[in-house]
Amino acid sequence: MTATADSNISRILKSHEEPILDEWMRDQMASFRQGGRISERELRGQSTEFLNLLQVALQTGTDVQAPAFNRVRDMLGDLSRARALQGFSPAETAIFVFSLKRPLFERFRQELGNDVRALADANWAATELLDKLGLYTTEVYQKGREEVISRQQQELLELSTPVVKLWEGVLALPMIGTLDSARTQVVMESLLQRIVETGAEIAIIDITGVPTVDTLTAQHLIKTVTAARLMGADCIISGIRPQIAQTIVHLGVDLADVSTKATLADAFRLALGRTGQTVARLARGT
Amino acid sequence: MPVRRTETLLIRTSADIVAARQIVRTWCVDVAFSLVDQTKMVTAASELARNTLDYGGGGTLLLEQLDEGTRRGVRLTFDDKGPGIPDIDRALQDGYTSGNGLGLGLGGARRLVNDFRISSTVGGGTTVVITRWK
Amino acid sequence: MDRIPILKMGDFLLVTIQVDMHDRLAVQLQDDLTARVSQTGARGVLMDISSLEIVDSFIGRMLANIAAMARVLAAQTVVVGMQPAVAITLVELGLTLPGVRTALNIEKGMALLNNSVAITLEPGSSHTRKDAGSPD
Numbered sequence: 177m178t179a180t181a182d183s184n185i186s187r188i189l190k191s192h193e194e195p196i197l198d199e200w201m202r203d204q205m206a207s208f209r210q211g212g213r214i215s216e217r218e219l220r221g222q223s224t225e226f227l228n229l230l231q232v233a234l235q236t237g238t239d240v241q242a243p244a245f246n247r248v249r250d251m252l253g254d255l256s257r258a259r260a261l262q263g264f265s266p267a268e269t270a271i272f273v274f275s276l277k278r279p280l281f282e283r284f285r286q287e288l289g290n291d292v293r294a295l296a297d298a299n300w301a302a303t304e305l306l307d308k309l310g311l312y313t314t315e316v317y318q319k320g321r322e323e324v325i326s327r328q329q330q331e332l333l334e335l336s337t338p339v340v341k342l343w344e345g346v347l348a349l350p351m352i353g354t355l356d357s358a359r360t361q362v363v364m365e366s367l368l369q370r371i372v373e374t375g376a377e378i379a380i381i382d383i384t385g386v387p388t389v390d391t392l393t394a395q396h397l398i399k400t401v402t403a404a405r406l407m408g409a410d411c412i413i414s415g416i417r418p419q420i421a422q423t424i425v426h427l428g429v430d431l432a433d434v435s436t437k438a439t440l441a442d443a444f445r446l447a448l449g450r451t452g453q454t455v456a457r458l459a460r461g462t
Numbered sequence: 463m464p465v466r467r468t469e470t471l472l473i474r475t476s477a478d479i480v481a482a483r484q485i486v487r488t489w490c491v492d493v494a495f496s497l498v499d500q501t502k503m504v505t506a507a508s509e510l511a512r513n514t515l516d517y518g519g520g521g522t523l524l525l526e527q528l529d530e531g532t533r534r535g536v537r538l539t540f541d542d543k544g545p546g547i548p549d550i551d552r553a554l555q556d557g558y559t560s561g562n563g564l565g566l567g568l569g570g571a572r573r574l575v576n577d578f579r580i581s582s583t584v585g586g587g588t589t590v591v592i593t594r595w596k
Numbered sequence: 597m598d599r600i601p602i603l604k605m606g607d608f609l610l611v612t613i614q615v616d617m618h619d620r621l622a623v624q625l626q627d628d629l630t631a632r633v634s635q636t637g638a639r640g641v642l643m644d645i646s647s648l649e650i651v652d653s654f655i656g657r658m659l660a661n662i663a664a665m666a667r668v669l670a671a672q673t674v675v676v677g678m679q680p681a682v683a684i685t686l687v688e689l690g691l692t693l694p695g696v697r698t699a700l701n702i703e704k705g706m707a708l709l710n711n712s713v714a715i716t717l718e719p720g721s722s723h724t725r726k727d728a729g730s731p732d
Contacts, residue, residue, distance in 0.1 A: 319532060365498055368680035375700050403683035408676060408699035476619040483616060483650060501650065501681035502688065508652040509689075567653045570689035 181297040184288065185280075185305075186234040188298075189227070192283045197223060199279035207271060213262055222255060222272070238301055240308045249312060256316040266317040273310035277303065337363045339370040339379075346447045347376040348440070352385035355393045364400040368407065377409045378447040382440045384415030394429040401434050410450075412436065414443035466527040466534075473511050473540075474520045482511040482523055486538065489525055493534045493596055502574040503536065503594045509567040510540045510590050518542025518588055528593070535576075535595035543587040550582055600625045602632050608640040608709055609633065610702070614647040622658045629662055633669045640709035641666050644702055646677025656691045663695045672712050674698065676705040 236244040288295040437443040486507040490500040514521040521542030572578040577593035663673035699705035
């Protein structure tokens with residue numbers, strides 16, 4: 177069934193290319209409510225290119241995942257991204273493909289009208305094909321959005337948790353906001369990297385600004401301390417609020433091995449002591 | 463799951479363990495894993511390659527690059543026709559301090575990857591499949 | 597066969613691992629180090645792994661073994677320069693390197709060793725070198 181349907185589609189598209197293109201163009205221009213976002217000339221160029229690539233691909237069948245359809249998918253990918261930049265919604269972009277159905281089916285009816293079975297097969301095969309291609313443009317749009325979000329998240333992460341050098345050999349990592357597993361991992365990796373870069377032997381992880389901690393995050397914190405120790409540095413966790421202390425005990429997380437201090441100031445004093453330093457009040461008159 | 467490319471490596475000597483580390487590293491770089499993810503995958507591969515050699519009497523490593531459209535990954539299959547593992551659950555639990563001598567490191571390797579599958583029959587050999595996604 | 601060089605720096609021995617070691621090389625290193633510590637009466641061993649991109653359980657056990665062996669021969673071992681990615685992976689693996697002290701770099705490693713050695717060398721205590729011909 178599919179072989180005949182495929183070849184019918186290919187043949188009919190080829191022999192009726194001009195009228196199909198014209199009707200398709202008309203339908204598309206009519207569906208754009210806002211004028212001016214895309215010129216007729218540009219649209220005709222895109223439509224013609226799509227039809228050409230489609231014809232070439234159809235010669236080997238209708239499997240859109242096959243290598244024969246690579247160029248079709250690439251073209252649709254570019255189109256989807258360009259349309260997104262031009263301010264089109266993903267639905268509007270998908271209509272580029274879906275609106276090809278009507279003129280195509282009209283030609284199927286003309287050519288295969290007497291053979292009910294062949295007509296049904298061709299309609300179905302073409303529907304499947306164009307549905308998949310239309311949905312593909314939506315996927316590309318989606319992926320583009322996800323990449324933007326991901327990039328912004330990364331930037332936000334870097335901006336919101338800087339590692340600061342408190343003193344010679346002492347780093348501080350003031351964490352603010354809710355710690356989720358992914359964020360904690362990224363931040364911890366950058367802390368360890370900074371330890372290597374600065375040669376700081378002590379890192380104070382201050383969680384005063386963290387409202388809650390879950391098991392996974394608590395475990396990440398401990399893993400970070402362990403990793404720092406393996407490298408030859410040590411961590412002090414400061415700013416543990418009473419609620420978090422309760423949660424940690426409740427979760428059964430073992431903090432026995434890790435130095436903790438109530439405030440960043442206490443942690444700093446401890447860190448100084450460990451590195452053989454202290455803060456002293458100057459004598460009067462100096 | 464679409465497999466973009468594959469390669470097979472024989473694990474017969476300890477030099478092959480080094481070769482396995484190096485080729486897995488290259489594949490991880492190709493898929494653009496972060497440095498930490500690369501390190502985890504290569505270390506897991508080293509552990510499993512060593513198991514294949516020391517415990518399985520030698521075997522093969524099959525590398526596959528996976529492409530699911532939205533994400534890419536690397537899948538490694540370690541296969542041997544050795545004695546097999548009688549108690550897999552216990553082997554997965556054992557840590558390095560348990561001192562049972564086997565030192566299989568399976569539990570550790572499992573924590574380093576996103577997907578971990580193992581099948582083993584006594585007298586029939588062992589197959590371990592690990593996958594890491596970008 | 598290629599061997600990993602062991603440098604003598606005063607009272608200490610320095611080993612810099614720069615290659616991806618195969619098992620035989622690692623075992624060879626253990627043997628070589630044991631012999632050198634014994635020969636020289638070194639008080640400390642510095643293992644520089646700042647170039648090592650992978651530490652698996654075998655290498656980890658090697659490091660722990662070296663530390664244990666050195667301790668028997670009255671020497672301290674410090675492993676320096678572990679890369680963050682390696683540290684993170686070891687923690688995930690559950691490998692703890694028991695008996696192994698660590699430092700961020702060679703300089704700090706030597707300071708650590710000097711402090712440890714200084715503590716054990718109080719005035720009046722005896723300390724013999726295996727190769728020295730000097731009387732106690």
